[in-house]
Amino acid sequence: xxxxxxxxxxxxxxxxxxxxxxxxxxxxxxxxxxxxxxxxxxxxxxxxxxxxxxxxxxxxxxxxxxxxxxxxxxxxxxxxxxxxxxxxxxxxxxxxxxxxxxxxxxxxxxxxxxxxxxxxxxxxxxxxxxxxxxxxxxxxxxxxxxxxxxxxxxxxxxxxxxxxxxxxxxxxxxxxxxxxxxxxxxxxxxxxxxxxxxxxxxxxxxxxxxxxxxxxxxxxxxxxxxx
Amino acid sequence: xxxxxxxxxxxxxxxxxxxxxxxxxxxxxxxxxxxxxxxxxxxxxxxxxxxxxxxxxxxxxxxxxxxxxxxxxxxxxxxxxxxxxxxxxxxxxxxxxxxxxxxxxxxxxxxxxxxxxxxxxxxxxxxxxxxxxxxxxxxxxxxxxxxxxxxxxxxxxxxxxxxxxxxxxxxxxxxxxxxxxxxxxxxxxxxxxxxxxxxxxxxxxxxxxxxxxxxxxxxxxxxxxxxxxxxxxxxxxxxxxxxxxxxxxxxxxxxxxxxxxxxxxxxxxxxxxxxxxxxxxxxxxxxxxxxxxxxxxxxxxxxxxxxxxxxxxxxxxxxxxxxxxxxxxxxxxxxxxxxxxxxxxxxxxxxxxxxxxxxxxxxxxxxxxxxxxxxxxxxxxxxxxxxxx
Numbered sequence: 001x002x003x004x005x006x007x008x009x010x011x012x013x014x015x016x017x018x019x020x021x022x023x024x025x026x027x028x029x030x031x032x033x034x035x036x037x038x039x040x041x042x043x044x045x046x047x048x049x050x051x052x053x054x055x056x057x058x059x060x061x062x063x064x065x066x067x068x069x070x071x072x073x074x075x076x077x078x079x080x081x082x083x084x085x086x087x088x089x090x091x092x093x094x095x096x097x098x099x100x101x102x103x104x105x106x107x108x109x110x111x112x113x114x115x116x117x118x119x120x121x122x123x124x125x126x127x128x129x130x131x132x133x134x135x136x137x138x139x140x141x142x143x144x145x146x147x148x149x150x151x152x153x154x155x156x157x158x159x160x161x162x163x164x165x166x167x168x169x170x171x172x173x174x175x176x177x178x179x180x181x182x183x184x185x186x187x188x189x190x191x192x193x194x195x196x197x198x199x200x201x202x203x204x205x206x207x208x209x210x211x212x213x214x215x216x217x218x219x220x221x222x223x224x225x226x227x
Numbered sequence: 228x229x230x231x232x233x234x235x236x237x238x239x240x241x242x243x244x245x246x247x248x249x250x251x252x253x254x255x256x257x258x259x260x261x262x263x264x265x266x267x268x269x270x271x272x273x274x275x276x277x278x279x280x281x282x283x284x285x286x287x288x289x290x291x292x293x294x295x296x297x298x299x300x301x302x303x304x305x306x307x308x309x310x311x312x313x314x315x316x317x318x319x320x321x322x323x324x325x326x327x328x329x330x331x332x333x334x335x336x337x338x339x340x341x342x343x344x345x346x347x348x349x350x351x352x353x354x355x356x357x358x359x360x361x362x363x364x365x366x367x368x369x370x371x372x373x374x375x376x377x378x379x380x381x382x383x384x385x386x387x388x389x390x391x392x393x394x395x396x397x398x399x400x401x402x403x404x405x406x407x408x409x410x411x412x413x414x415x416x417x418x419x420x421x422x423x424x425x426x427x428x429x430x431x432x433x434x435x436x437x438x439x440x441x442x443x444x445x446x447x448x449x450x451x452x453x454x455x456x457x458x459x460x461x462x463x464x465x466x467x468x469x470x471x472x473x474x475x476x477x478x479x480x481x482x483x484x485x486x487x488x489x490x491x492x493x494x495x496x497x498x499x500x501x502x503x504x505x506x507x508x509x510x511x512x513x514x515x516x517x518x519x520x521x522x523x524x525x526x527x528x529x530x531x532x533x534x535x536x537x538x539x540x541x542x543x544x545x546x547x548x549x550x551x552x553x554x555x556x557x558x559x560x561x562x563x564x565x566x567x568x569x570x571x572x573x574x575x576x577x578x579x580x581x582x583x584x585x586x587x588x589x590x591x592x593x594x595x596x597x598x599x600x601x602x603x604x605x606x607x608x609x610x611x612x613x614x615x616x
Binding site: 053056058059078079082083084085086087089091093095097099100101102106109110111113114119158 | 228229230232233236237239240512513515516517518519520521522523524525607608611
């Protein structure tokens with residue numbers, strides 16, 4: 001049995017809306033083995049993005065324990081959590097979220113600004129990551145000069161450049177045409193297959209989910225376990 | 228490095244707002260530095276008036292030459308002090324003078340202005356060697372000839388070479404123009420002391436200026452003379468006396484200027500705050516993204532503070548550059564301490580450049596503090612605008 005990289009135990013997440021407590025995740029317990037490409041599916045409001053945010057350490061559970069990459073996240077301080085994210089998480093956003101005033105290379109370099117790498121090492125890492133996503137010739141382009149598919153590939157390069165423990169993708173193909181979406185999914189599958197990266201992808205697109213090794217459905221904050 | 232690039236490009240991306248904010252900051256720094264330059268220019272002009280080797284003697288209790296009175300007898304004894312330099316022609320380097328005020332019409336606006344007139348003697352050029360005739364010649368003793376300072380010649384049409392000045396019901400011919408290295412003497416008219424005393428029915432001198440053989444001995448010289456009951460005089464080093472004559476005006480310029488600066492700076496700081504607040508509001512998702520990548524609240528605070536500091540720095544440089552254009556520009560106004568017209572220039576020093584830029588950086592820093600803190604406090608999930616379900 002491969003060691004789990006994510007271990008959730010009785011995780012609950014509750015929001016207060018207009019004075020009413022709304023449970024988004026209810027008593028959720030599950031593990032994700034290292035090296036898995038997992039797709040989490042579910043309708044809008046099912047809690048899948050919240051679940052991804054809890055695993056990414058950008059949101060805290062109301063109760064329960066979250067252990068990711070050997071660290072108990074719910075006990076970390078804000079600063080420790082930020083440093084932990086920098087080290088372990090590569091995040092791919094639905095809307096790419098590139099910094100508009102930075103070039104593709106500079107966007108990819110951003111996570112490396114938090115490391116102790118030298119300038120030369122950073123440049124090498126950036127080139128490697130951009131080559132891996134097929135954008136070595138677009139290094140100096142600004143996001144506005146790239147197509148949606150290319151922007152998302154830069155987003156993926158940014159997520160992998162610091163060699164994080166896992167990649168979390170929130171609807172990574174949600175804003176893309178079918179062809180670009182296929183390219184991104186192929187890229188994610190390749191990162192999982194060839195580099196052994198653990199990938200957790202949230203999607204509501206069944207065709208995207210099919211590319212993952214494992215699919216889980218989230219319904220009203222409860223995870224539907226396989227039979 | 229990447230942070231600086233990020234901050235600079237963000238400022239450039241919103242260049243219209245950035246330029247407006249820069250103009251506000253720049254204007255405040257311009258006023259601030261211009262005031263400092265003006266006050267410094269005034270003090271510099273007065274500080275250069277006179278020679279550090281000279282002692283000026285006034286009657287005890289008199290604050291200025293106009294109020295002072297030294298009798299001929301007193302003056303004779305004072306000039307014979309052993310500390311005074313003896314010139315090659317065996318004359319002592321001591322000049323007895325009277326100070327008067329004269330009203331003349333200025334060239335530019337045709338307005339009337341008060342001017343300092345000094346009755347002196349030719350030995351004055353030995354006592355004040357930095358004063359030199361640049362056009363014409365010195366006055367002849369016993370005549371109604373006068374020489375005028377370069378600023379006077381520039382501003383008063385009737386004070387040009389060969390023109391005639393009318394005062395004390397007599398006509399005085401301008402026979403020379405002198406320069407005194409941009410000092411207050413440049414705003415004076417000099418002529419024969421005896422002629423002027425006769426004209427204005429004076430029997431006593433206003434002051435005496437003595438050139439000391441050893442300028443270091445001034446404190447001892449001062450102590451001895453001020454203690455001597457025969458004289459009843461006060462002794463000062465000449466530049467210190469003239470510097471004191473501009474204290475009131477310099478203080479007025481500083482106080483008015485700094486008041487204006489403070490009022491303007493509040494506006495500029497608010498401008499910087501609004502610019503940075505708009506920037507934070509516009510970049511909420513960006514902040515959420517950076518936080519997701521692992522940047523801490525401290526990093527976000529730093530990034531926005533750096534941006535507002537850069538804004539302040541650029542505004543400061545703009546303001547100082549504008550103020551530098553005023554360098555050496557000369558203005559003429561009434562010196563409140565003497566009531567006479569005085570010409571002096573804006574004068575920029577490296578210290579003022581530093582103070583101006585530092586002031587602007589502080590304005591940027593204060594203006595950016597609240598928006599930067601707000602940016603740092605943003606909740607990641609809300610900043611990303613993520614669905615919470």
